Each structure stands twice: as C-alpha cells, then as structure tokens.
Amino acid sequence: MINNQFLVFVKKEFAHVLRDRKTLLVLFGLPVMQILIFGFALTNEVKNASIVVLDQAKDHQSQRLIGRIGASRYFDIEGAVDDEEAIEQNLRSGKVKMALVIPSGFSYDLAHRNKAGLRIIADASDPNTANTLSNYLSSIIMDEQAELNANVPVPYTIIPEMRMLYNPQLKGVHNFVPGVMALVLMLVCVMMTAISIVREKETGTMEILLVSPFKPLLVILSKAVPYLLLSLVNVGTILLLSVFVLDLPVNGSILLLLAESTMFIITCLSIGLFISVKAQSQQTAMLISLMGMMLPTILFSGFMFPIENMPKPLQAITNIVPSRWYYIIVKSIMIKGLGFQAIWKETAILAGMAVFLTLVSLKNFKIRLE
Amino acid sequence: METVIKTHELTKRYGDFIAANAISLEVYKGEIFGFLGANGAGKTTAMRMLCGLSTPSSGSAEIAGYDIYRQTEQVKKNIGYMSQKFSLYEDLTVMENIRFFGGIYGLGSKDIRLKGQALIKQLGLESEEKKLVGSLPLGWKQKLAFSVAILHSPKIVFLDEPTGGVDPLTRRQFWDLIYEAADRGITIFVTTHYMDEAEYCGRLSIMVDGNVKALDTPSALKEQYHATSMDDVFYELARGAKRSE
Incomplete structure (x- = not known):
C-alpha cells in the first residue's frame, strides 16, 4: 500500500x-x-604546436620517436637544441610550447633494462594548453612503445617524466x-x-x-x-x-x-x-x-x-x-x-x-x- | 444520534495570545455544521486543530471516535479537507488529480477509476477530463476540489471557506454538492463568511475573539436574538469583538 x-x-x-x-x-x-x-x-584543440627536442641519444631509436612526433598533426618540430639552457630560452620566448629531452642512455636502457625515461618540459603559464599538449605527446610516446612491443618477448616501457614550468600545479584552470x-x-x-x-x-x-x-x-x-x-x-x-x-x-x-x-x-x-x-x-x-x-x-x-x-x-x-x-x-x-x-x-x-x-x-x- | 466530532475545552495559545479558547462542541453524523466567525476570531485555528494540522495547547477532542493526540493516523484516514486556498494541482489534468489524491489515500486503482468516473459525470466534466485543472473556471475547480476531498468517503469533511470568490449561482451549486454528500452520511464541518450560506447549515456556532458565543440551529438563533436574518444575529454577536483584521 x-x-x-x-x-x-x-x-x-x-x-x-x-x-x-x-x-x-x-x-x-x-x-x-x-x-x-x-x-x-577554455580548451580549444591545439594543433601544430611548436616543440623543440634535445636529443642526447642521437641514435636510431630516438630518431624514430622524433620522426613520429613530427609526423603528428599536433606538433611542429621547431628544431633541435643542444642544451637545457636553450630549452629554457625557447620556452621563455613563448614561441615554443614544449620541449622533449631524450637522454643519452635512452636506447641502451630500453635494450638492456627494458625501460627508459624521457623528459617533457611544458610551458604551463597557459595550463590548459600545457595539459592538452602533454596528453598528446604522452599518447604519441605510448603509440611508439606499443609498436616497439609488437614483436619482443619482454615488453619495453617508456616513462615520460612531465615537468610543468611556471605553473607546476596547473592552478586556475x-x-x-x-x-x-x-x-x-x-x-x-x-x-x-x-x-x-x-x-x-x-x-x-x-x-x-x-x-x-x-x-x-x-x-x-x-x-x-x-x-x-x-x-x-x-x-x-x-x-x-x-x-x-x-x-x-x-x-x-x-x-x-x-x-x-x-x-x-x-x-x-x-x-x-x-x-x-x-x-x-x-x-x-x-x-x-x-x-x-x-x-x-x-x-x-x-x-x-x-x-x-x-x-x-x-x-x-x-x-x-x-x-x-x-x-x-x-x-x-x-x-x-x-x-x-x-x-x-x-x-x-x-x-x-x-x-x-x-x-x-x-x-x-x-x-x-x- | 452518533457523535462524530466531540471537543472539550480545546484551546490554542500562541504565547500570551489565546487564538481559540476552551472550545467545547459536538457535531452529529450527517450534519452540516456551520462554523462562523469574523476574520481573526479563531475559526481557522480551531479547524486546523481538528484536522491535525496544529497541536492544541490544552483540551481534548475526538474525531470519528479517535483521539486527536494519540490516534492521528486513524483520524487522518477518516477525514477530508478542503482549504481556503484552492488546492488541486493546476499543472495536472482533472483525472490525474483524482488519481493522485485517490492514490495517497490508499485507494486501489480500480476503485479510483470507478469513483473518478462517477465524480466526473456528476460534475459534468466529461469533456474536461484531460484538461489541466489550471484551465478550468474557479467555480468548477472548487467543485472538483470538494469532490476530490470526499473521494475516499471520509466520515467528516472539513471545508475552510470553500466558496470564497465565486458568484452566488456557483455557490448555490456548490451547496447542492454539500447536501448530496451529507445525504450520503458524510458530516460537513464548514467555515464561511457568507450569511446566506449560514442559513443552509443544520446547526452553527459563532466564534468571537476565540470563544464560541452561540451554538444552535439558524432559526433558534434568530429567535434568541430577535433577528430576522443571520446577518443581524452575526452583527449582534460580533459587535463586541475586540479582535479584527
């Protein structure tokens, strides 16, 4: 009832x-x-964002990765830089939104320890763009990793380490x-x-x-x-x-x-x-x-x-x-x-x-x- | 005669203010009992206590044989109520209102359908059945509200100034519904301002300043106060009132 x-x-x-x-x-x-x-x-899709690469490995593996990033419609590779200071300068100028650092041991670590690190540095003064871009870049790296893993017995792991410059906690947005x-x-x-x-x-x-x-x-x-x-x-x-x-x-x-x-x-x-x-x-x-x-x-x-x-x-x-x-x-x-x-x-x-x-x-x- | 409302010194105080003072009265089954008083005389307060909307400060009352303090559930099942304000849902259709109020009184769906159809036929609302209540004229709304208030066949129905704001003809039709309900054994407890309506009641009480000053049949009251109409009786009693709006 x-x-x-x-x-x-x-x-x-x-x-x-x-x-x-x-x-x-x-x-x-x-x-x-x-x-x-x-x-x-707030989140307009970001296309053709400028990125600089500090390639300390300079080998087949790293070239492959850079090629993949350059081929994506989200990123334009602005150029290669030689040291961290140049990265800083580029980011500060505002023309470049992001930098990728491939450490010298990248291929060696992948081959011998099955995992390797990468560093991504983003200009987070516009935190929303920074966030979007690092998501894009991570997924490109994940694609690369998946491809590498297609025919190996022990899977490789690439660990991107994000660093947000100027606004590390992405506050505000x-x-x-x-x-x-x-x-x-x-x-x-x-x-x-x-x-x-x-x-x-x-x-x-x-x-x-x-x-x-x-x-x-x-x-x-x-x-x-x-x-x-x-x-x-x-x-x-x-x-x-x-x-x-x-x-x-x-x-x-x-x-x-x-x-x-x-x-x-x-x-x-x-x-x-x-x-x-x-x-x-x-x-x-x-x-x-x-x-x-x-x-x-x-x-x-x-x-x-x-x-x-x-x-x-x-x-x-x-x-x-x-x-x-x-x-x-x-x-x-x-x-x-x-x-x-x-x-x-x-x-x-x-x-x-x-x-x-x-x-x-x-x-x-x-x-x-x- | 079966007593359906019995109050003994029912009182409601708000601080120092006594809204209703020691009201004692009896209402019998099938009776039309008029509850009169000027604005602010305390009739709505008294009625709200009888309906269970307000707790008395002191005194006792039995509704349909149930104690208003301890047997509120039983009291509620046996009464109907129609308030001063028009009180159906304007954004529901006629039939939906009937189904809703039948439903919350726990009527079965078959019962609701039968009673609802009878009600619609009685009111001549067949072509309005699927219209929103808000689109009906006020007189029809009030008649519908009354019929819905007695849909669950209560022993007593309380009407708080049910005919406010409608023309005399519609009021007359409304009272025809009241008589019909009374003939079916439903006790009617009605407050009103209109003295012509007072004449329609079997017995009535007149409240002044929170007290029941007179209680009898209309003709006996007129005789007692040597008046020709209820208007004069009311004026005679209400003249001494201290409270008014």
Whole structure:
C-alpha cells in the first residue's frame, strides 16, 4: 500500500517537472550549455604546436620517436637544441610550447633494462594548453612503445617524466568539468527541490498532503527521487560530453564517480529541503538557492579561484561549502584517476553534511506540520 | 444520534495570545455544521486543530471516535479537507488529480477509476477530463476540489471557506454538492463568511475573539436574538469583538 502511494507521488512529481518547459530547459539545457561554453572557451584543440627536442641519444631509436612526433598533426618540430639552457630560452620566448629531452642512455636502457625515461618540459603559464599538449605527446610516446612491443618477448616501457614550468600545479584552470558538475548539480538539486516543496506550501496543496494519511517523510522522499534521477541523467550527459566532445577522459572508476555524485546529489537535496523548510515563497527559495549556493560554489569551491591563494578567513569558509569537497572528489577520480582511499575523507564530510541537514530539516518540518 | 466530532475545552495559545479558547462542541453524523466567525476570531485555528494540522495547547477532542493526540493516523484516514486556498494541482489534468489524491489515500486503482468516473459525470466534466485543472473556471475547480476531498468517503469533511470568490449561482451549486454528500452520511464541518450560506447549515456556532458565543440551529438563533436574518444575529454577536483584521 505504502509502495503504491509512494509511486503515485513520484509519478506526480515527474509530471510537474516534465510539464514545465522552462524548468526542463534549465534542467537539461544548462549543463550542456555550460560544458560547451566552458569547453570551447577554455580548451580549444591545439594543433601544430611548436616543440623543440634535445636529443642526447642521437641514435636510431630516438630518431624514430622524433620522426613520429613530427609526423603528428599536433606538433611542429621547431628544431633541435643542444642544451637545457636553450630549452629554457625557447620556452621563455613563448614561441615554443614544449620541449622533449631524450637522454643519452635512452636506447641502451630500453635494450638492456627494458625501460627508459624521457623528459617533457611544458610551458604551463597557459595550463590548459600545457595539459592538452602533454596528453598528446604522452599518447604519441605510448603509440611508439606499443609498436616497439609488437614483436619482443619482454615488453619495453617508456616513462615520460612531465615537468610543468611556471605553473607546476596547473592552478586556475584545471579541468573545468568537475566544476561544472558541481555547479549544475547544486543548481538542479538545491533549487529545484526547494522550489518544488515551497510551491506546495504556497498553493496550499501541502496542507492537503499533511491532512492525508500520507507520511510527511514520504512527501520528502518522493520529492527527492525524481530530482535524484534527473541529476544522474545530468551527470551522465556531462560525462558523455566531456569524453566525446571535449576529449577529456575519465581516468578513474566511473562507478565510483557515479556513486560519489549520488552522495553529492543527496547532500544537495538535503540543502534544498533545508531551504524549503525556512522559505515561505518560491521567490525566496530561489534567491536563497542562488545567492546562498551558486555563488559560494563558484567562489569557494576552488573551481574558479584557487583556495590556497585566499585569505585565511575565506579559506575557513570554503570548508562548509559542499561543492568544494565534491570538486576535489571529481578531480581526483576523473583527472588523477585515484580510488576511494584517496577521497574517503571528502566523502565522509559530504555524508556528514547530508545527515546533519536532513535531521535539522525533518525536525523543523515536523514542527511545522503539527 | 452518533457523535462524530466531540471537543472539550480545546484551546490554542500562541504565547500570551489565546487564538481559540476552551472550545467545547459536538457535531452529529450527517450534519452540516456551520462554523462562523469574523476574520481573526479563531475559526481557522480551531479547524486546523481538528484536522491535525496544529497541536492544541490544552483540551481534548475526538474525531470519528479517535483521539486527536494519540490516534492521528486513524483520524487522518477518516477525514477530508478542503482549504481556503484552492488546492488541486493546476499543472495536472482533472483525472490525474483524482488519481493522485485517490492514490495517497490508499485507494486501489480500480476503485479510483470507478469513483473518478462517477465524480466526473456528476460534475459534468466529461469533456474536461484531460484538461489541466489550471484551465478550468474557479467555480468548477472548487467543485472538483470538494469532490476530490470526499473521494475516499471520509466520515467528516472539513471545508475552510470553500466558496470564497465565486458568484452566488456557483455557490448555490456548490451547496447542492454539500447536501448530496451529507445525504450520503458524510458530516460537513464548514467555515464561511457568507450569511446566506449560514442559513443552509443544520446547526452553527459563532466564534468571537476565540470563544464560541452561540451554538444552535439558524432559526433558534434568530429567535434568541430577535433577528430576522443571520446577518443581524452575526452583527449582534460580533459587535463586541475586540479582535479584527
């Protein structure tokens, strides 16, 4: 019986969302728009980037590799240099984006130890380009390695060592996809939940629900379910766009990423619930969601502005912004390819926030009903 | 006669303010009970306590034989409620609203279909069945809201100023629905401003400043206050009111 009531309610919530064209547009159009705008504004594909090579090996193996790089459409070999100082000069001039150093023992190491190192030095003052270029170069090196390994018993390993000059941590840009994910989920979950509950208060239907035998807890749950599902659709859209349109792969486990996103969505839903308990009108709910959630997400999650550079009091504030933690989680999984051990602390913080907010709102919600 | 609402000194205080003061009354099965009072007299407060939307500060009440403190679930199953604000979902169709409210009261889908069709036929809404409720005129919405409120055949239905803002003809049609429901044994507990509606009630009470000042049939009240209409009775009682909006 309860199940049936619950389904009837969830169905009704879906009808509300799907019938409201404007909401739908915001719900599904926004993530696509943001990803595309950010994507093409920030990561324009880099073609024919100038690269210099310091070939200390000067043998067949190294020539092969250089040839392969020169043949790719991403790189133009500007020339060979003789020492590290020349590399530095070239990079500083700004004409050259990247340098490759092939150490003298390259072929020897490959032949005798089955692994050899390479050094890649990039100008990271434009961190996005640097990142893209080092990804390109690494994949060219991996291709070379695969070809070498085609007919040898013990596989060779080439280990490129990256060095980002001028901006070693790639601060400021990172990859914006985690930021957009946090932003979109925050917007959809917090605002939509808050508004949909407050709307029932405004129109008087909430009273009818409270007079009915339908449990208040179920009212909240059935509001949460549609937005949870719709938000997961959004996560999926963003990931698909980022992988297929922007060529930004998910390096870690996708399942883990989805699980963590669900956790963040639940946190957002609990914030939305909290706002809806306090707000009396849809406008208030929307304003609180926008000012109280969107702005902190943009300012304090580390997405636009690096937290390390903020004054201490602001750094303290960032701790209570849920998207800050989610942003770290997504970055760790998507970009660094880390597992759960690396992010359990952030996950626990999000879970704690969700539990706390839900308990506080439920308590207030009940009082209101009585 | 079976008593379906029984309150004893039911009181609601907000700090020093006594919104409803020691209300004691009995309402019988199948009765149309009018609950009158000026704005701010406390009738909505009293009604909200009876519906379980607000917890009384003191006093006791039984609804359909169930205690409002301890047996809230049973109370909820046995009452219907229609609030001042129009309260169906405007972005759902007529039939969807019926299905939703039937559903949250735990009616089976077959039951909902049968009752829903009967309801639509009774209201003459056959051609509007698939239209969004928001597109219907206010009078029809109110009639629909009332029919939905009694869809689960409650013992009592509480109506909080159900006919606000509609013309006298539509009000009359609305009352026809109320009579029909009362004939089926549903007790009607209705608050109103309109004195012509007061005349339609079997018995009524008049609240002034949180207290029930009078309770009887319309004709007995008119006799008691030597008045020719309910308007005069109401004026006579409400004249001494200290609270008003």
